[in-house]
Amino acid sequence: FRRWTTISKLNVARCDFACAEVNGVIYVAGGFGPDGDSLSSVEVYDPEQNKWALIGRLRRPRWGCFGCSFEDKMYVMGGRSSFTIGNSRFIDVYDTNSGAWGEFRNGCVMVTAHAVLGEKLFCIEWKNQRSLAIFNPADNSWQKVPVPLTGSSSTRFSLGTHDGKLLLFSLEEEPGYQTLMYDPAAPTGSEWCKSTLRPSGSCLCSVTIKA
Incomplete structure (x- = not known):
């Protein structure tokens, strides 16, 4: 359409959150709430219904993070949980088929740029x-390239x-x-x-x- 349109509002107002598209729907996770609190809530947007729905929470609050997707999963990386805790190496993984979160700890910290x-x-x-x-989701491994x-x-x-x-x-x-x-x-x-x-x-x- 080459124009901007307004969609329905999130259930929880937030900023500095992770966002990714998985199988035609949009997921947002974590971020800052209206009162400056770190959020663990996650929402999914269905463009057919123009509605947001709350789903299972992250295992910990997280802000300043980013999201990406591979296959049927959303990956949340980077960011931190509070101002007193360092940047997180945990990677949260949401399986859209099972509706469950998993995690592993070998992610990058303080990521300034990313692309899939x-x-x-x-x-x-x-x-x-x-x-x-370079992250390979097939075996959750990383490779460094100068x-x-x-x-x-x-x-x-x-x-x-x-x-x-x-x-x-x-x-x-x-x-x-x-x-x-x-x-x-x-x-x-x-x-x-x-x-x-x-x-x-x-x-x-x-x-x-x-x-």
Whole structure:
């Protein structure tokens, strides 16, 4: 439609929460409530009914987190439970078939950028902007891939996807920085190349919509 429309309101007002689409419905989890409290509640939105419904809670309150989906599951990663507890390495996993939450503890912390490409999740952590952390949900394993960049280590990046490849955009107008493209199907040693795709301004986030 190329226009914005208003949908029904959440049952629990929240911000800074995880969100992901699984099998045509939208899930939101955690976040901050109206009183600044950390939330564990989870809701699912049915676009056919234009209704939100509360479902099983997270195992712990969580805010500043992000969500993604693989197969019939929603994954909630990153964030923290309170201002006094460090960033969480727990990954909460919701199985939409059984309606139950599970967890394991080997996630990234303080993720500043993420994107799903194919059947894997790509992340950049705040403490290491020169490395990609790649999550494989098939065996819940992580792989680290160096990013071929030089210059200021404080420069932050955003991730996007295009035509089966990962795009890495600089968030600052640093001289010499160009958009990089990562091709997971390329031969070892030639996965990275430069791309002519560049945003017209600072790229805060990106999303790929398949028409």
